[in-house]
Amino acid sequence: MSGADLTRILVIEDNPGDARLLREMFNEKPSDRSLSQVGTAREAEAHLAAHGVDVILLDLGLPDAQGLDALRRVRSAAPRVPLVVLTGFDDEALAALALKEGAQDYLIKGEIDAKSLLRALRYAIERNAMEEALFTEKERALVSLKSIGEGVVCTDTQGNITFLNLVAETMTGWPLPQAAGRPLHEVLPILDASTRQPLLTHFQLPTDPSVLPRLGILVRRDGLEMPIEGSAAVIHDRMGHPAGAVVVFRDVTTARAMSQEMARAAQHDFLTQLPNRGLLTERITQALAIAARHESRVAVLFLDLDGFKHINDSLGHSTGDRVLQSVAIRLDGCVRDTDTVSRQGGDEFVVLLSDISSAEAAAISATRMLRVIAAAHSIDGTDLHITTSIGISVYPEDGQDAETLIKNADTAMYQAKENGRQGYQFFTPTMNVRAVERQFIAEGLRRAIAKDELSLHYQPVIDVRTGEITGAEALTRWTHPARGPIAPDDFIPIAEDSGLIIPIGRWVMREACSEAQRWTDAGLGPITIAVNVSAMEFQDHGFLTGVLGILADTGLDPRRLVIELTESVLMRRVEATAEVLQSLRERGVRVAVDDFGTGYSSLSYLRKFPVDALKIDQSFIRQITTEGRDTTLVTAVIHMARSLKLRVIAEGVENVDELAFLKEHLCDGAQGYLFSRPIPGPQFMALLAASSVHPVQPAVTLTLGRVRGAESMHATADGLPPAVVLDRDQTGFADVATDLPSATAVATSRQHADRSG
Incomplete structure (x- = not known):
C-alpha cells in the first residue's frame, strides 16, 4: 500500500503537544486520508471495535497502559492491523520485545520527520501484507500436510525433528511436542526389509530420493512393526540453501496383503481354494524334474463328477457349489502333503501324485477317491450322492510334460465314463485314436x-x-x-x-x-x-x-x-x-x-x-x-x-x-x-x-x-x-x-x- 493509500490512521497518544506535532507532520504532505486520535488504551479499544483502520501509531506510555501491556491490549483489539510503536526512549531491548509482540516498526520521538513517519507507516502496511500472505500459505501447507493420508516428517539440517503430521504421529507413536528436537532415527526407526539392518542412523540431508529404500519396516514406539514405503527430499530456503529434509512414508500393510491375496487368487480356484490349472502345471513340471533325477514316477488323475449337472439343474447352483466344496475337501484328504489337488473348472478336478513307486499306487489312490466321493454329502441337512469317473496317466510312459499328461488323463477319463462310470481307467495309446476321432467329428x-x-x-x-x-x-x-x-x-x-x-x-x-x-x-x-x-x-x-x-x-x-x-x-x-x-x-x-x-x-x-x-x-x-x-x-x-x-x-x-x-x-x-x-x-x-x-x-x-x-x-x-x-x-x-x-x-x-x- 502506498502513502496515498493511508486513508485511515489511528494515533494513540495522550500528550497533546506530541499529538499536535504528529498532525502537522501528516499535513505537510496533504492527501486523501483521515486521522483519528485517542489518548488511552480503553479509548483505542472502543475505536477499533467501532471503526476500521489501516495502520496504528501507538505511544507506549499511556495513562491506563504502559510499555508492552499497552501493545498487547491494542494488538488484542486489532490483531491483523499493522502497528508502529512510538516511544520517547531509545531502548533497543524494548523495541526488540515490541517487534516480537507483533509491532511492525518503532519510532523515537524527536528523531522523526514527516517523510520518515509516512515511510515507516507505509512499510509497516506492506510488511504486514507480506506476512499475512506467508501466514496464509503456511496455514494452507500445514492443513495439506495434516490432511494427506501419508506420514510426513521434517528435520533441520542436523537431522533433528521439526515437524510431524497427524498420520506420522499415529504411525510412529510419537506426538510432535515429544518428538521435536530428537534425531530422525529415534523417532522414525526403519529397518531394511531384506537385511533388517537399521537405516537413517546417521541421517544426512539426502542428495536424491534413493537415500530411503522404497520398502522398509517401521518399528513403532511401542515395538510393533509395519511395512512402509517412502521417500526423502531436501527442503531449501528462499536462497536455495538446504534448510532441512522431509521424509514421506505410508503403511503398505493392506496393499501388501492385497497383493499377496491377488497373487494367491491368480493361482487358486475361488470356490474351493484349490490350486488352479496354472499352479498345477507348475507343480507337475517341478515333480517331473525331481522324478527324472530320482528315476521315480508321477501320476496325474483327471476326475469328472458323474451327473453333477442334474444337481445344479434340480437343486440350484448354490447347492452344486456346496457339493463341489465338499468333494474338494474329501479329495484333499486322500493325498499326501507333497501331492496337489486342483480344480480345473466346472465339475472337473486333477490330482498330482508326485514321486510314486509304481502305477499301482495311483490305482490305490483312485480307488480311495471313488469310495470317499461316493459317500453321502450332507448339504443343509440333506444327504446327496454323487460319483466320479477317473482317468490316469503316468510319467514317463504316458507323457513327458504337464500338458500331455493332463490331456491323456482326460482322455482316459472319458473311457472310464463309457465303461459305466464310477471307475478309473489308465491311459492307453489307442485312446488317442478315439480322442482324435472325437475331435475330427x-x-x-x-x-x-x-x-x-x-x-x-x-x-x-x-x-x-x-x-x-x-x-x-x-x-x-x-x-x-x-x-x-x-x-x-x-x-x-x-x-x-x-x-x-x-x-x-x-x-x-x-x-x-x-x-x-x-x-x-x-x-x-x-x-x-x-x-x-x-x-x-x-x-x-x-x-x-x-x-x-x-x-x-x-x-x-x-x-x-x-x-x-x-x-x-x-x-x-x-x-x-x-x-x-x-x-x-x-x-x-x-x-x-x-x-x-x-x-x-x-x-x-x-x-x-x-x-x-x-x-x-x-x-x-x-x-x-x-x-x-x-x-x-x-x-x-x-x-x-x-x-x-x-x-x-x-x-x-x-x-x-x-x-x-x-x-x-x-x-x-x-x-x-x-x-x-x-x-x-x-x-x-x-x-x-x-x-x-x-x-x-x-x-x-x-x-x-x-x-x-x-x-x-x-x-x-x-x-x-x-x-x-x-x-x-x-x-x-x-x-x-x-x-x-x-x-x-x-x-x-x-x-x-x-x-x-
Whole structure:
C-alpha cells in the first residue's frame, strides 16, 4: 500500500503537544486520508471495535497502559492491523520485545520527520501484507500436510525433528511436542526389509530420493512393526540453501496383503481354494524334474463328477457349489502333503501324485477317491450322492510334460465314463485314436452346419387301427464330404458334449417345420411332425422364443408340431420345465415323452406336466415276441396312458406279431421298419401321396424292385400296398426280395442306428 493509500490512521497518544506535532507532520504532505486520535488504551479499544483502520501509531506510555501491556491490549483489539510503536526512549531491548509482540516498526520521538513517519507507516502496511500472505500459505501447507493420508516428517539440517503430521504421529507413536528436537532415527526407526539392518542412523540431508529404500519396516514406539514405503527430499530456503529434509512414508500393510491375496487368487480356484490349472502345471513340471533325477514316477488323475449337472439343474447352483466344496475337501484328504489337488473348472478336478513307486499306487489312490466321493454329502441337512469317473496317466510312459499328461488323463477319463462310470481307467495309446476321432467329428460338425451337409429323414407314425399315416418323426442325418454318411450314434453324443447340439437343433426344428408346411401346401395331410429335443436345447434360454419364431416364419400350424422329450429332460428343473411346456401347450404345440419306460417312469410327473403322448421304448416292444416274453409293462403303459387320456405310440415295431399285440391292446400308433425305415423328404412325400389312396399296411411279401417315388409303388398279391423298399443307390443296402421273416431280420439289424437322432 502506498502513502496515498493511508486513508485511515489511528494515533494513540495522550500528550497533546506530541499529538499536535504528529498532525502537522501528516499535513505537510496533504492527501486523501483521515486521522483519528485517542489518548488511552480503553479509548483505542472502543475505536477499533467501532471503526476500521489501516495502520496504528501507538505511544507506549499511556495513562491506563504502559510499555508492552499497552501493545498487547491494542494488538488484542486489532490483531491483523499493522502497528508502529512510538516511544520517547531509545531502548533497543524494548523495541526488540515490541517487534516480537507483533509491532511492525518503532519510532523515537524527536528523531522523526514527516517523510520518515509516512515511510515507516507505509512499510509497516506492506510488511504486514507480506506476512499475512506467508501466514496464509503456511496455514494452507500445514492443513495439506495434516490432511494427506501419508506420514510426513521434517528435520533441520542436523537431522533433528521439526515437524510431524497427524498420520506420522499415529504411525510412529510419537506426538510432535515429544518428538521435536530428537534425531530422525529415534523417532522414525526403519529397518531394511531384506537385511533388517537399521537405516537413517546417521541421517544426512539426502542428495536424491534413493537415500530411503522404497520398502522398509517401521518399528513403532511401542515395538510393533509395519511395512512402509517412502521417500526423502531436501527442503531449501528462499536462497536455495538446504534448510532441512522431509521424509514421506505410508503403511503398505493392506496393499501388501492385497497383493499377496491377488497373487494367491491368480493361482487358486475361488470356490474351493484349490490350486488352479496354472499352479498345477507348475507343480507337475517341478515333480517331473525331481522324478527324472530320482528315476521315480508321477501320476496325474483327471476326475469328472458323474451327473453333477442334474444337481445344479434340480437343486440350484448354490447347492452344486456346496457339493463341489465338499468333494474338494474329501479329495484333499486322500493325498499326501507333497501331492496337489486342483480344480480345473466346472465339475472337473486333477490330482498330482508326485514321486510314486509304481502305477499301482495311483490305482490305490483312485480307488480311495471313488469310495470317499461316493459317500453321502450332507448339504443343509440333506444327504446327496454323487460319483466320479477317473482317468490316469503316468510319467514317463504316458507323457513327458504337464500338458500331455493332463490331456491323456482326460482322455482316459472319458473311457472310464463309457465303461459305466464310477471307475478309473489308465491311459492307453489307442485312446488317442478315439480322442482324435472325437475331435475330427466335432470339427466336422461345425463345418457341416455352415456348409449344409446335414439333412433330415422322416419315419412315418401309423395309426394302428386304420393304417393311415398320422405323423412323422424327423431324424438327423449327416453326410461327410470325405467319409460319406456318419451314423447318428457317432455324432449326436459329441454334438451334445460340445454344445453344437443347440445350433443343430435349431436347424432341425426349422427344416422339419418347413418340410411339414410343404406337405400341407401339396395337399398331403394334415399330419404331425415330431422333433426330438435334447436337454441342452430345451434348457437354452432362447428355446421357447426360437420355436415360436420358427412356427411364425414357416407358417406351420402349431398343432402339427410335436416336441419329443425324454423323461430325464422333463425332470430337470421341474418348475421351469412345466412353465415352458405350458407356454407351448397354450399355443397349440404338442408334447410327447420319448423312450418312455427307460427313465423315471413316474405317474407324478405325468400329472405335473402338460403331456399329450407317450412313446414306448423299442426295448420293451422287443419283449412281445421273445421267448418267455413279459408283456406286462407294455400292457400297463398302454392302459395307464389311456386312463390319463394320453396317446400311446410304440417305437421300433418290426413284425406282424408285435403289431397284432398292439392292436389287441388298443395302442394308438406305431412306427418301425414294419412300415417304413426313415426316408428323405421327397420319398416321404411319395409315401404320403400313396397312403392317401391306400392306407399303409404291413406286406406279407416284399416285391423285388427299385422303388423311386409313388409311381413305382404297386400292389402285392393280397392287394395291399407294400412297404417302401429303397435300392442300394439310396441307402447303401443290397436289394431285398424275400419273404417277411428275412426282410424283418434286415430291419431288425439296422433298427437301432436309424432310430438315433
